[in-house]
Every structure is written in structure tokens, then in C-alpha cells.
Amino acid sequence: MDIIPNLNNLKVKLIGIDTYHENNIYMREDCHICRSEGYTALTRVVVTSKGRSIVATLNAVYSGLIHHDEAGLSKEAMVQLDVKEGDEINISHLHHIKSLSKVRSKIYGNELDENSYFEIISDIVAGKYSNIELSAFVAVCADDNLSISEIISLTKAMINTGLKLKWNKTIVLDKHCAGGLPGNRTSPIVVSIVAAAGLTIPKTSSKAITSPAGTANCMEVMTPVDLSIDEMRKVVEKENGCFVWGGSMQLSPADDLLISVEKALDIDSEGQMIASVLSKKAAAGSTHVLIDIPVGKTAKVRSIEEAELLKSYFEKVAEAIGMKIVVVFTDGSQPVGRGIGPALEAISVLSVLRNEKDCPKDLKERSLELASKLLLMSGKFPVGEEQKIANDILESGKALEKFMAICEAQGGFTEPKVGQYHFDVLSENDGVVKEIDNRKLARIAKLSGAPKSIGAGLVFNCPIGSTISKGDILFTIYADAKGELEYAKEYLSSVNDLIIIE
């Protein structure tokens, strides 16, 4: 009996601090609760309001920021508890988190069973783990530390701790790309073709974490993507497909938390990546999924051997959860399309959908290849006809029509606009483009403001093999604010080996 009601109540004070997914509570270290309970900075406590509870980390306040009878909460904590300023909250001890003993067991080198993963992931989803605990779990699961049966258990746990969509269809398609090449925005085109072919493809996408844009950032320029599950369902029932941001769904909610820690540690975890991808797709109700693995020197997967191993894992886990998948390897040596950044990628996508003469051919071909694979997987068309069907749908304008219909269903279409400031980067030599540093290119797009500034980024004009004359425009940087353009230019002036022309 650690909780003594009434004694441990405080009033919420709005302090306006956003700590992303971390739940923090700001309490006076000399308030009666901290003193009597022995709470100090970083103590983990349970905060309860009207029957809802979260676990939060204590930040001790020693200024007049809050009074003795008040507590502040971080943004996410206020959302999760659904409280506003003046509401009463109760603070109590965090009891033993049982699943942490399983994490310790994994730290100590043991293999965990399906039930252990379910307990761990359930507690992570419930927000009971601190960043320290989350990081320890991620670290000991990294690399190849998960057996194939553990990856299967983790995937199942991630599916079963969130919502699951059901569609009244035997075939529900989806696609996923494993390695982020700049500008590789095939999904809007692929979804449009597949949906126009009468197949169901409830696509959810992510926003950029370290890149200049994710599919959700790009689509957001043209249509609302922040839909509820019910709204998404209506769109898909009407139009067969959608372009929705997965972050607002409660599909595999553990995923965002695990990914944020992996990004912070900059570690690859095969097991977690596979569980992440397949759990999101399974939770979205997909039965047939196409996995695109770009392979190349600057891509995430650098060799065919690596790609083959990854493929075999994907196949085993998919089989265990009853999902049909096809894994394809694509060229990962350079950016795809022309635009890099939300609106600029949207312009490339529209250019392909509108069959403009100078549309980026590589983006078009890649999208057609993936779309025809999905048509084949569906089993609804004569084998061998899929490429022609995909081509016809795109070139007849049916894909564009479907794209616009989906946007309408999601809340309307807006034409993308580039940033009002721009700067042309000219070649200083004659020659042929030999190599491109995708990371540095992405960095320029980010410094110019992408993805937050939607019109920012760059338009890329010199794919590998292009013949370039001195004075040609290699790429153009766009920005919504003059200062941001300057940032990108400053970086540009300091960088070497961005585009090698020989």
C-alpha cells in the first residue's frame, strides 16, 4: 500500500515543454510529496488522473516555475493523461515492472520466449519503460542477437499490442522500401496504379526522422494525411487505396519507440527492422506485401549477400505470421527522381502521374516495376500481362485520376509550391558525372529547411553518366526563408566530393 490518496495530489500547471515521447513530471523537490516519498530528480513515478495512469520521470524544480501544490507535465504526458491546467493528478510509487526481469534475462544472454516478448512490448507500449530501460533492451537485441524464433515472437508481440485492421477482402496489398534513397518517392505512384487496377492497398507511411522527407511529408503537401483509423477506412472502402501517415494510427505502436532509440544509437538491428516492417503491415490488415531492397554502395544494404540474408529472414517471419511476401532487389547507387524535399518530391510524383514529357524516367520506371509486381502478386491478372496493365493505367491517366480521387477522399488536393528563394549550383568543369554523395546531398536539402519547410530542398539535374559542361546547373537549392538558403550555401561552400565529374 504505497499510494495514499489525497495526500499525494497536485494541480496541473501548464509549462509547455515538449520532450517528444518521454513523459516528464516537473515537481518542486521541496514539495510535501517529494519530501515524504523521497522522490528526487529522475525518480520514475506513476501519475494518475480520472482513472488513466502513465509513468513519468521526475524533473525537480527549484525555482518559482511551479508552486508547491502544482506539477508540470511534458506535452506527451498531458496528451496521454488527457489533462489540462488546473486538473488534479495523483502521484504514486512505480511498482515493480515485471517484464524488466525478462529484459535482464536477455542482457544476461538468454533467449526469450513468445510470452516474454509480449510482456516486454506491452509494457513499452504502456509507457512504463524509461529511455534507459528501452535503450538497454534495444542494445541487447541489436545486430544478430535475436534468433529467428525471437524475431517471430517480437513481430507477433508488436502486432498484438496495437490495433488491427480487418478488410472485407481476401487480397490486401502493400509495399515497403528498406533503404531510403533521396527522392525515391515511388509509393504515391504505385498506390495510384494498384488502386486504379481495383486492388486494395491501405498504405500507411512514415515521416522523415533523419532524411529530407518521408512519404507522409511529401503527401502532406498535397492532401491531409493525419487521418483517424475510421477516416482511413472510409477512404480505402471508397477508393481502394490511401496515403496516410502511420504515426497517428495505433498500429504497432511499440515501433516508433524502438526506432527512436535505434536512431539515437545509430545501430542496425536486423531483427527489429524486420519485426517493425512486417508488424505494421500485418496490423494494417495486409495479406500480400512487396519488399523493395535497394542495394548499392550508398544504400542501407551494400551487397547482394547482405540482401539475400535479409530476404530469407523476411520470408521466414512472413510465413510464421501468415503473410505472403515477395522481396525484390533494386538499384541503390544514386538518388531517384529529381526533387528532394516534400514539395519538390511531390512535383516529381505529379510529373510522372501527369505523363509530362520531361518527367523523371527513373522514378517512372521504378514505380511501374513495383506496381506490376503487386499486380502479379494479386493473382487477379493474366501472368505476363502485369507490366502492360500497369503501363496502361499510368499512361491513360487512370492513375492520376485515382490519385486525385484519393486526395479528394482524404480532404482535397493542393498543388505543391517550391520555396520562394532559390540558388543554382553550377558545374565548374566539363565532364561526365561519376559519383554522387547522397548523404551530403540530403544534408543540403535538410539545411535548406526540409522537411519542416515544405517548399525547401533541391532539384537534382545530374544523374550518374550525365555529360556536363562548365556552367551547367547541377542542382538548384530551394528554401522558404532566406536565412535557410544561406545555411545550405554555407555548408555547400565547405563541402568536398559532393558530385564527382571527370
Added chain:
Amino acid sequence: MDIIPNLNNLKVKLIGIDTYHENNIYMREDCHICRSEGYTALTRVVVTSKGRSIVATLNAVYSGLIHHDEAGLSKEAMVQLDVKEGDEINISHLHHIKSLSKVRSKIYGNELDENSYFEIISDIVAGKYSNIELSAFVAVCADDNLSISEIISLTKAMINTGLKLKWNKTIVLDKHCAGGLPGNRTSPIVVSIVAAAGLTIPKTSSKAITSPAGTANCMEVMTPVDLSIDEMRKVVEKENGCFVWGGSMQLSPADDLLISVEKALDIDSEGQMIASVLSKKAAAGSTHVLIDIPVGKTAKVRSIEEAELLKSYFEKVAEAIGMKIVVVFTDGSQPVGRGIGPALEAISVLSVLRNEKDCPKDLKERSLELASKLLLMSGKFPVGEEQKIANDILESGKALEKFMAICEAQGGFTEPKVGQYHFDVLSENDGVVKEIDNRKLARIAKLSGAPKSIGAGLVFNCPIGSTISKGDILFTIYADAKGELEYAKEYLSSVNDLIIIE
């Protein structure tokens, strides 16, 4: 060239938030720096002022708490940067932390060399690691994941990344106790005897993290313990010994950070524990160290086999860093002494030093045993005489005299006072005490306010084997505030099997 000076400057606003060792910076997410640099909540940034730099985690402010040209800093960040309100700080990107690639290598299962540990520990001490990164490192080094040569490398790295004390003596003694039994406050007595014998013993101690009191909490009741290195040196040069809080020293500064993560994860890491203990002692300039390992059902080390293994590790690492150690096993089955809590333990200690008739015999005997071992280790006394010498020093009052002299040198002695509120817990049966739950007993002491309320805790009257009659006082709870006494009583009324009498 990521840093653009002047553009990226903000003024410090005092916001008064303590996040323990985490460096946080509070910035408006719509300020020009966050917008142009793309910083969002939890981005790690470099904060610089007058040539000093720290790494801090960004907490995004979306209220009027701070203005666009201001930034708040957590308490520790302000201390480390040595800034006050109104000072100008510069915010820049955190460049690649090279040693993290070594952490990743360890995550991927590789053994690290001495230089890698030095790089990792240097960056940890410099505050470059986030909690997430620290936790990943601690998790993959936990259990028996460090080879003996890695433990040696870690120990050396921890010694070499902090200050090192040198004493003009060939023999410098110290002691350490591996497992916290409640009330086991031998150090003040042992140091007094050893220093009175003319030997050098520059003892540094820790404060409680999860227990009702550490040696530093107990000593703090009677004398200032928060000494600078120079002040400590003067005390030891004058009186041969000291009772100083190690936290204010820069001896093995990585240790506090690693321990805080281990505590949070509740994992035992043999390697880190050994490195922690021996690095602190070596940095304090000790040449001969006595390690006391209490062994018992409720102690940290539960069996003789475990204790023997730990002993062999301690011996190997000590040898590698050129330190002489002796490891002894002591009884870990029940609390030691009578008082539990800062002032109450101080009263037990003084009772032994003052040779009071009813002083706690177990505390006295244990202290004499350890002191005589140290006398023997010094080689300064005839072998076989050490117990008699230790006894004489204690019983003649010389130990008390030395204790008081050290307190005087540290800033004066204050007589400890118990809390003004108390409650006697009476036996409900006749019988003999069979078993005591040390954890629950410690919890009662903590709920009563220890260690923050220095007079709080309990006085324990019924060691195992005592014959008890119904109505006898088993223990007395003390508190400095009435509310805190109530907390302890509430818990007491809900708890079972605290003291088993049959």
C-alpha cells in the same frame, strides 16, 4: 562548417529545473536556431560559453516560459558551463562522437582493447553521451560480458580520466564494503582506529541512492563532508584520516554516471562494480585496500561460491593496477548495529567510540575485526598483535579522540539528534526472532524520511535469536515530520513477515 557563430547565440534564462546528471537545454521550437538547424525535441546539441562546451539534450518549449532569444539550462548544465542568467551561449551541431563506434562494436559482440575503453570513458566523463547511449554501453557490459582484461582496461580508464591523489607515504590504506546491510556503519570507527594507529587512510564515501543512509549521509550529521580535494588533503595530512563525501571529488568521475544507469536498470555488473571500487581507491591514492564482502541470504552476495569468484576478480584487477588488496567474507544475515538512518547510525557509531556499556556489540566487533586486518596489512605492527592494538585504541578512547580531531579538522563536530516524532512497534507474540526482512525494514526507514530527514529512521532492538515477550519494543520509528511518521506507519500496517518470531 556547421557552426555559424553569432547567428546561433541565445541568452541564458534561469528556469530552475534539476535533471540530476542529464544536461538539458530548453529552447523555443519556433526560435530561429531550431528552425534553421532543424533541431527538435531530444536533438543532442553542443552548448558553448566562454570556451567551455557541453553536450545537452533539447527540450522544446512551446509556451511563454522562455522567449525566442533565450534558452534555459538544467541545473547541472549551468554548473558545468559555469553560466548565470543573462550570459550568452552558442548552440551548434553535435559532431560525430568517435567512441560510439566502439560501443557499437561491443554491442556487436566484440572484445574491446584498453584504448577503446579510454576513449569511451573519456567521452562519458565529458558528458557527451546521452542516457540512451550510456544505457546501451552499461547493458552490453553487464553480467559477465567483460573479460578480465576488459575489466582491467575499464578500471585503468576510470582512474585515468579523473584526478589522482598522491600522498607522501608508502602505505596508504582504505576499506570498502561490497554489500549494503542496514546499519552496517563500520567505516567511521575503522578509520578512527587506523588513523589513531598512525596510518594514513583517506576515506571517501558515498551517499545513499536506494538505502536509508550511506556513510557520507551518516557522517554529514556530525561534521561537514563536502570538502574540496585541497581541504581533504589538509585534513589527512594533519590527522591521517578523513570522512569525506566522494561525490564532490573528481576521482573516477565516470563512476557516478555508470552507477546511476545500473541502479535504474537494477542489473549487477561484476566488471563495472570491480572497476568502480578499485578505480575510486586508486584515484584516491590508496595502495592497500581491504574489501569486505558480506555473504548471506539477504546480502548482495548470497553464497560463498559467488564470493570466491568475486574475490578472484578483485585480486586480478588489483594486481594489474599495482594495488595490494585483502578480501574478507563477513556475516550478511541481518542488520548491524541498532540505528538505521543518518543520525540514528551516527548515535550507534558514537556509542561504540565512547565505549558505552550498551553499545551495539556486533558493530563494535565487526569494526575491530576490519581495523585489525588493516593494521596487519600495513606491516607496521608485530603479526598477531593487531587485534590487541585495535582493541586498545578503541577502548582507551584514542579512537574517539581521533574521530573528534578529524571532525574538528573538517569543520567541527555536532551531536546527532533523533527525529522529534517516534512510534514504538510492539511484539504481538512471545517467542524467539527467527528471521528479519532487511528490505522491508529499510523501506520503513526510508518512508519515515531517511536519508533526507536526518533524524528519521529506526532503532532496531531484536536481532536474530533474541527472546521476545508480547508487548516488547521490536523497533522504534523516528521522524522529523508527523506526516512522514504516518507514511511509515501506513506501510507498516500493510506489510507481512517483517520480523518472524516463533
